[in-house]
Amino acid sequence: MGTPRIAIIGKGALGLLYGDMAQKALGPDAVVYVMDAERRERYAGRTYTVNGEERSFRDATPAEAGTADLVILATKARGLAGALDLVPELLGERTRIVSVLNGITSEEKVAARFGWDRVVPCVAQGMDAAHYGCDLTYSLSGELHIGRFEKTPQEALDQVAAILDAVQIRYVVEDDIRYRMWGKFMLNVGINQTCCAFGATYGDVYADKTSELWRTFISAMREVISVAQAEGVPLTEKELTAYAALEETLDPSSTPSMGQDRINHNPTEVDEFSGEVMRRAAKHDILVPVNAFLNKRIQKIEAAY
Numbered sequence: 001m002g003t004p005r006i007a008i009i010g011k012g013a014l015g016l017l018y019g020d021m022a023q024k025a026l027g028p029d030a031v032v033y034v035m036d037a038e039r040r041e042r043y044a045g046r047t048y049t050v051n052g053e054e055r056s057f058r059d060a061t062p063a064e065a066g067t068a069d070l071v072i073l074a075t076k077a078r079g080l081a082g083a084l085d086l087v088p089e090l091l092g093e094r095t096r097i098v099s100v101l102n103g104i105t106s107e108e109k110v111a112a113r114f115g116w117d118r119v120v121p122c123v124a125q126g127m128d129a130a131h132y133g134c135d136l137t138y139s140l141s142g143e144l145h146i147g148r149f150e151k152t153p154q155e156a157l158d159q160v161a162a163i164l165d166a167v168q169i170r171y172v173v174e175d176d177i178r179y180r181m182w183g184k185f186m187l188n189v190g191i192n193q194t195c196c197a198f199g200a201t202y203g204d205v206y207a208d209k210t211s212e213l214w215r216t217f218i219s220a221m222r223e224v225i226s227v228a229q230a231e232g233v234p235l236t237e238k239e240l241t242a243y244a245a246l247e248e249t250l251d252p253s254s255t256p257s258m259g260q261d262r263i264n265h266n267p268t269e270v271d272e273f274s275g276e277v278m279r280r281a282a283k284h285d286i287l288v289p290v291n292a293f294l295n296k297r298i299q300k301i302e303a304a305y
Helices: 013-026 037-043 077-086 106-114 154-167 177-198 202-207 212-230 237-247 257-264 271-283 289-303
Strands: 006-009 031-034 048-050 053-055 068-073 091-099 122-127 130-132 135-137 141-146 171-173
Touching: 006 013, 013 031, 013 048, 013 122, 013 130, 013 135, 013 154, 068 077, 068 154, 077 106, 091 106, 091 154, 122 177, 130 257, 141 154, 141 177, 154 171, 177 202, 177 212, 177 237, 177 257, 177 271, 177 289, 202 212, 202 237, 212 237, 212 271, 212 289, 271 289
Parallel strands: 006 031, 006 068, 048 135, 068 091, 141 171
Antiparallel strands: 048 053, 122 141, 130 135
């Protein structure tokens, strides 16, 4: 394989993070941000910074971008349907698609449109990227966890791993990627929603482990464990403890994506987190009062923007 061609849909924190890393490794011609014509016109002339250094990125419509070896979906959950409408013109015979969206539902939605032979399940973890306007800051770039669902071809996984090697993005190949996804989902349900609901940073949550913030964070995750086990995913307190320790390594002055949404007055992913927990809990007659509380509180915050 020559220099891989990478198309990214989504220009938020993760989209900019991975685009910047890919452009550094492969050069500007290898990376393109794909969007509709209206958005491309709106983005024209914008100057971006990554950790204080100016960057320029190439934007294009799907027809201008051409086919890609790897399509990275990096929108918010609410933007996924529109992002999928941009994908068909990017697809060549062996194009693979990776979603770095939060939650546990995006892979199924992508595969429903384009087939499991193209989709490599993925979890983005361990980064503290913060995105405000055209500025991205981070101290940890984290890593991608990739793997196979039952219908994912081994060839597709191998191809994505080779591209990530070329791009110099750290990754881990998981034996059970669904288990990893639920673990990250558990963490997001806890930390993202707690920081959003209370207007908190990572440091605020960890400052006092008897506080309401800490209790909410841990209790929301425990509710996910109950739902995951009912769904056949073996999450336990051991995973909760490990993920809680992981978050403590992040920049204490930063806040996760939903905390940033509150600051920027953007719609949040509350339905993808507590909304999904509540729907799945109802199927199994499981009570999830902390997630119900967070869902209601965050919806009120959004309504008051």
